[in-house]
Amino acid sequence: xxxYAEQFGEFTVNLDYKDLSSDHIRSVKLHILDTLGVCFAxxxxxxxxxxIDIIRKEGIGEESTVISFGDKLPVRAAAFMNGSLAxxxxxxxTHIQAIVHPTAIIMPTVFSLGERGKIDGKTALTAITAxxxxxxxxxxxxxxxxxxxxxxxxxxxVFGAVAAAGKILDLSPDQIAAAMGISGVMASGSMEWExxxxxxxCVQAGWAAQGGILAAQMAKKGFSGPPTILEGKQGFYNAFAxxxxxxxxxxxxxxxxxxxxxxxxxxxxxxxxxxxxxxxCALMIRRDYDIxxxxxxxxxxxxxxxxxxxxxxxxxxxxxxxNPDSAQTSIPYTVSAALIEGRVGIPEVSGDKIRDPKIxxxxxxxxxxxxxxxxxxxxxxxxVKVWMKDGKQFVKEVNTSKGSPENPYxxxxxxxxxxxxxxxxxxxxxxxxxxxxxxxxxxxxDISKLMKLCKK
Numbered sequence: 001x002x003x004y005a006e007q008f009g010e011f012t013v014n015l016d017y018k019d020l021s022s023d024h025i026r027s028v029k030l031h032i033l034d035t036l037g038v039c040f041a042x043x044x045x046x047x048x049x050x051x052i053d054i055i056r057k058e059g060i061g062e063e064s065t066v067i068s069f070g071d072k073l074p075v076r077a078a079a080f081m082n083g084s085l086a087x088x089x090x091x092x093x094t095h096i097q098a099i100v101h102p103t104a105i106i107m108p109t110v111f112s113l114g115e116r117g118k119i120d121g122k123t124a125l126t127a128i129t130a131x132x133x134x135x136x137x138x139x140x141x142x143x144x145x146x147x148x149x150x151x152x153x154x155x156x157x158v159f160g161a162v163a164a165a166g167k168i169l170d171l172s173p174d175q176i177a178a179a180m181g182i183s184g185v186m187a188s189g190s191m192e193w194e195x196x197x198x199x200x201x202c203v204q205a206g207w208a209a210q211g212g213i214l215a216a217q218m219a220k221k222g223f224s225g226p227p228t229i230l231e232g233k234q235g236f237y238n239a240f241a242x243x244x245x246x247x248x249x250x251x252x253x254x255x256x257x258x259x260x261x262x263x264x265x266x267x268x269x270x271x272x273x274x275x276x277x278x279x280x281c282a283l284m285i286r287r288d289y290d291i292x293x294x295x296x297x298x299x300x301x302x303x304x305x306x307x308x309x310x311x312x313x314x315x316x317x318x319x320x321x322x323n324p325d326s327a328q329t330s331i332p333y334t335v336s337a338a339l340i341e342g343r344v345g346i347p348e349v350s351g352d353k354i355r356d357p358k359i360x361x362x363x364x365x366x367x368x369x370x371x372x373x374x375x376x377x378x379x380x381x382x383x384v385k386v387w388m389k390d391g392k393q394f395v396k397e398v399n400t401s402k403g404s405p406e407n408p409y410x411x412x413x414x415x416x417x418x419x420x421x422x423x424x425x426x427x428x429x430x431x432x433x434x435x436x437x438x439x440x441x442x443x444x445x446d447i448s449k450l451m452k453l454c455k456k
Contacts, residue, residue, distance in 0.1 A: 004230040004251050005159075005180040009173030011255050012130045012163045017122040017442075020129060024259060025442060028125055028132070030414045031093050033438045034266060035086050035103045036067065036454065037421035041270075041346060042088035043068035044424055045324075047199045055081050064112040065448075068425050070455030075112045076210040082108035083206030087153075089346065090328045091270040091421070092205075095263050096379050096404065098139025098156075099146055099307075103264070104205035105157040106131035109164045109212055115451045117168060121444035129261065131164030131212075136260040138230075140250040142241035147306070150240050151189035154204035158183045159230075161212020169220050174227075179215040181225025184236055186211035194310065196317060197326030265380075266403035266414065269344040271328040274307040276401035277382025278331050282338035284396045285386055293340045293358070295389045299366045301331055302383040304375035312368045319363045327354045335384060336362035346424075380404045425456055 002010070042048055052069050055077050064078035065071070067085055072078075086092050086104035094101050110127045113119075119127075138156035145152055162183050166176040186207075193201040219225065230236050230251070237246040269279050278301055285291065303309050311331045312318050321327040327334070327349045336359045337348045347353055374381050385395045400406035403413075415435065422431040434453040441450060 003177065003227045004248065005177040005227045006173060007252050007255070008134055008159070008163060008180065009166070009171075009176030012134075012167050012176055013171070013173050015126055015130050015167070015256070017126045019256070020126070024129070024261070025125060027264075028128055028261065029439055029441060030411060031103045031264060032107055032128070032441075033418050033435055034414055035092050035107050036434070036438065037418035038089060038091045038104075039067040039082060039085040040425040041091065041421040042085045045088055045350070047088060047202050048085060051081060051084055051203070063116040065115060065451040065454055067454045068456055075116050076213050079108045079112035079209040079213055080203070080206040082112060083209035084203045087205040088202045089270045089349075090272050090325075091267050091346075093264050093266055094273045095136045095139060095260070096265055096273060097143060097263065098136045098260070099143050099152045100135050100139040100156055101153050101205065102132045102135035102157065102160060105135065105153070105161055105208045105212075106164050108206070109161040109209045110168065111447065111451060112209070113165055113168045113213060115448045118446045118448055119168060121441035121447055121450075123168070124447050125442060127164045127167035130167050131160040132261045132264075133160075133255075133259060134163045135160030136263070137251050137255070140260065141248060142237055142246035144245060144306075145241045146191065146310075148240070148242065149191050151191045151201070151204060154189040154208040155187045155236075155240055157205065157208035158187050158211045158215070159236075161209050162215050165213045165216035166219075169216050171216060171220055175219045176216070177227040178223070178225040179219035181227055181229040182218055182223060183211055183215040184225065184229040186215065187236060187240070193325070194329065195314070197321060197323045197329065199325065201325065263405055265401075265405060266409040266417070268402040268409075269334070270346050270349050271334050271344065272311060273401075274311045274379040275329070275331050275334045276403065277380055277398040278335050278384055279338045279344050280398045280401055281382045281384035281396040282335045283342070283344075284398075285384060285394045286339055286342055288396075289394050291339070291386065291388065291394065293362065296339065296362060296365065297387045297389045299335065299339075299362070299387070300369055300385040301335060301366060302369045302371040302374055303331065304381075305370050305372055306375045307379045308374055309368070309370055319366070320360055321354050324350045324354060330363075331368070332363040332366040333359065335366060336360075339386070345420075380406070
């Protein structure tokens, strides 16, 4: 029997653009557009300036464009930088059940290698599809690895980056399997950044992108790697998820017939997916009951024990976030910001706003109740109750957060989000031109034409 890495290699090599439906292609384009917008927004953050200052001094070679900044860098350096931009605001798409953010990894992988190789748009879309599908399926195989402190995004993401890179580099199925074996030593993702909101989590997508490219390049030259990397005794799942804590059938069940990419969700707010439904609830309470936030006595949020409670602890970090990353991964903070401000956008989770005394005072009034019913559906459900000082009580429950497949974004929603993010850096006319290029990228003979529009 072929190993799972070998099966992924065969799937990737055999995948052809003509196998993809027009609806699937349109969806992938919209996720690319969404992710590009996030890259522009994140390029304004302090961590991005630190990274670009470092990367500019590493290596020589004008191969691939760094989004927003416009530098031309060696392909792996550009992939690292673009992946790090794509995941910085926690505003990129996510597959809720798999707990991965695959477009932030796969898009930079394909655009960086593809620009250097001058590939056409159809090839890029096919490679992105292969990479996305593999990242998601690997995450679905063991979503509970987060309970061991392993972030599935970079851990699974490097294997998807291998597939996407392998498609562009024209690797054979066995070479892709070897590259996955090589990338097993690159798979990583400690979630200890949750303790204080450190910037280290911002680079996880970039690390996976550059690692996948390097592994594919090594395999192309004949470097070996174990094809049993996924299911082996000391392989990925036994090491990262633990014996008995994974389902290998998720990897190849209806592979190429059912597209798990259909389960990707957009983020309506620049915050962790687990906060999205709670923000929805808070905004609904403010809107529907026209409440005065100054008259709120207390707030209760019911959360699950798998994801929700992680966004409420440690309390001192989540109630008084020391930095934007902590604010973006806090239910008490984001719910309070929604009730006070009537919105949760980039300004509400960055800069001096995270020290706003009114928001922090309200966050201290949030009581967290663990209810395992909110583990169902993973991170799409939310429940918020507000008690007013006059005794009135208001409750809202959301079973499918805005942007999830069950409560989907429209194309207009995606475009509005992209324009809002991209115009933080680009003039409106240039942002519109970039959007048009992405939507018609299957007509491009060379994706470097699209990348030229990704500069300030």
